Amino acid sequence: MAKLWTVIKREFLERVRTKWFIIVTVFGPVFFGVIMVLPAYLSVKGMKDVKVADIRIIDATGTGLGDRVATRLGGGPMGDASGTQVVVVEPAKLAEAESTATLDVMHKSRRGYLVLDSLTISRHKASYAGRNASSLSEIQIIENALHSALLGQRLEKEGLDPKRVEALTRVKVDMNAERITDSGRGGSGIGSAIFGFIIAFLLYMMIVLYGQNILRGVLEEKTTRVAEVIVSSVSTDILLAGKVIGVGAVGLLQQAVWLASGAAFYHFRSQIFVSLGMPAMPNFPLPQVPPMLIVALVLFFILGYGLYAALFAAVGAMVSSQEDANQAAQPVVMLLVFSIIFAQPVMLNPTGRLAEIVSWIPFSAPVIMPLRMSAISVPWYELTATLAGVALTCALCVWLSARIYRVGLLMYGKRPSLREVARWIRQS
Amino acid sequence: MSDLALELRGITKRFAEHVAVRELSLQVPRGSVYGLLGPNGAGKTTTIRMILNVIAPDSGSITLLGQPNTSPGLLDRLGYLPEERGLYKKMQVRRLLRFLAELKGVDAKTADRRITEWLERLSLRSPEKDWGLAKVDELSRGMQQKVQFIGTLLHDPEVIILDEPFSGLDPINAQALKDTVVDLKRAGKTVVFSTHLMDNAERLCDSVCIVARGEKVLDGTVSGVKSEHNKRNIALALAGAPSDDVSAILADHSLVSRMDDNNRYFEIEMAASGNPQLLLQRLVGAGAEVQRFELIQPSLHQIFLDKVGAAGVEEGMSGHG
Incomplete structure (x- = not known):
């Protein structure tokens, strides 16, 4: 056991010491944070400041509707409506104003123009022309502003106080979608979907990154012939176990850092969003996860990693060069890709037949099951059975890999055929 | 305690296409330098791997230091320098050596002390430059071979097995290796090495065993073999x-x-x-x-040629010795 510890220690420390590890571990969260925040940031910034409000409103209604729209585009009475230019014209000069505006848009001094006339008041019809006419979200914003301005105007006509109108028409809808399971209401639907997706994604990342890492490690030992010395000190079983555990620990450390920074991001999300000048993120509470579920998740995590780590190690032991390794790893990678391909359909329909089938397959269960478990409450017998299936497959893979590894580690030369590998398994 | 460091009795190992080792028996007295001679493909490396319990023989028994070679902990008393040499390239030399020593059950403190001694002895460490702090791939090939050799001896093994130790060595390192083998013998260690270079074997070995096509051709003390011929x-x-x-x-x-x-x-x-x-x-x-x-x-070389001849090298065999 002391030797197992020595192997684990080396695998762990040598990897944690590399620049690659430090960069990925530290900058991973930063990178993901930027990826998550940046689009929202850019769209919020862009819509408010530059794009949408930067239009000309040609108001031929004679009712001041144009100013109302501009106010709403600028963010309400407290906002800044100066980004929008309102031109009040006689209905007779509408055509002339429109052609001037078209030229201005062509010369890029404005993004577009909105035409309001008597039809807008009577039949609620308006027209917009501009460079961004195909952007649905921007048109939606202009439409909303117009809708709310019209509504305000009509209410005022009925004798309501303008301030009250302003207060009444500024309604912000924030719909909270809650999930109902067999055991009752629990947490937010979005929250648990994200939670499930994070678990599935973490496992997938872990397997892809560290499974390949194990493959490279085994290959390095083979190609540099270090294995020759090592096996004179420890059995190949201990070497394999130490490698899988050590590399797994590296992955866990990295995931822990990532999860911790994710939690920190969640905790300080309001401050972060506010400091970027964005509206605070909608509040989605983390789902309530029963302890049994966490145990099941951790088991899926460990067994899933162990299963694929063993397969990658076997591939590494089979081949003698990086090129061969890439080819020989294809089937294992395909199994993984197969799991992640089904992630989206399963998330959309977690109770469907497809979701059930792929969560019964031991090779995709570790990725798919956390997804399903976060979306629906999977019956305990199904959970136990799939876990047992994964555990059994994991044990089988480890057993097979250990045998392939034992023989393959000291074999060089051309890649063995399947028949030869079968013989390795028999003879060792 | 047995006066044999190593005893092979009727070892046979078959691979799919061929018999790598057939009914091989040999005895290595304690404190001797023993040569396992044979052309490439004769089964030397396979034999050594069986001694190291990396692969199991199909039949026969191997006794190491009086115990079956499968006994737990026995490998810690054995030092092995493989024919195909290599180290973790990205690892610091000192950490690598400590790792190899710990794998043989040496505690970190003892290992550190011995690493310093050996690095100085093989002039890899001087007041100006300590190569122990460099990464393996910063070392020249010759220096890497020294490091590998230190790794073989760091745990002060009783039996040292060297597989083709002279292959790839420059003359200076080869001489250093010969000197070390002599030192080890004087310190009462048993050295077993395989080689196809008869001159080295003749000068260094007390006893030899010549194998070809997986079978023993002859064995005995060098003087005995020579006087017999x-x-x-x-x-x-x-x-x-x-x-x-x-x-x-x-x-x-x-x-x-x-x-x-x-x-x-x-x-x-x-x-x-x-x-x-x-x-x-x-x-x-x-x-x-x-x-x-x-x-x-006759020189060992002639005996070898006489006994084995060109036919002793089986065709189509890889360099597994």
């Missing part, structure tokens, strides 16, 4: 071309089993029952003018 070879030089009578005598298979005919110069291998004195008498009796008639001490 001592009187079997004769160098014969005649003043002129041999007469018919002389040729007839040389073709007599009760006397001569094999002859290398160079017209006036002959290398003669005596038949098992042949008597060199009788041969000389008959040659002189037939009127041959003998210029030279000498019982020659």
